[in-house]
Amino acid sequence: MLRNDDALADLAGLILNVGRLVRARTLDNADTVPLNETERQVMRVVDMYPGAAPSDIARRTRLQRTNVSTALRSLEDKGMISRAATKGRGITVHPTELSASNLRRVRATWAGELAGVLGDDPGAVRQCIEVLSRLEKALMAD
Known part of the structure; x- marks a missing residue:
């Protein structure tokens, strides 16, 4: 029997x-816009928290602010995000329609890949989603 830590x-x-x-x-x-690992991490936060500030994205991804800034520039060049100025010197980051359509295509591909393994057991899929969502939210929190 495995110990809990194991x-x-x-x-x-x-x-x-x-x-x-x-x-x-x-x-x-x-059919999808290619993203590197850092860009994928940043897009995950932008999709989950539209309107997040770059500093919030860095905090949630646990990436250095300079790496987030580089990824944001690249994502903006690819048409995946837009930035909007706030009062003062603040910036918010929002996904674009291209980003949304790209995410739909990626998700469809992922679903197709997993359907053969878990597609016939919706209870197992829901359980996995619940556990992994809880983990993700906790690990992204402060």
């Missing part, structure tokens, strides 16, 4: 590897 470490390793495998199997989709 089970949690095994879970973390599986999460990382499954994410890598899904990405590797779905990366060559010519």
Whole structure:
């Protein structure tokens, strides 16, 4: 029987590897805008928290502010985000329609990839989503 620490470490390793495998199997989709790892992390936060400030994106992704700034410039050049000035010197970041359509295509590809494995067990899928969502939100929090 696994100790809880071992089970949690095994879970973390599986999460990382499954994410890598899904990405590797779905990366060559010519219909999507290619993003590097940092851009994907930034877009995840922008999609989850539209209107977030760059400093909030950096905090939630645990990335250095300079790396977030570089990713934001690249994402803006690719048409994936727009920036809006706020009162004072603040900036908010918003996903664009291109970003939304890109995300829909990526999600459809991911769903197709996982359908053969988990598609016939909606209860297992819901359980996975609940656990992983809770983990993601907790790890993004302060």
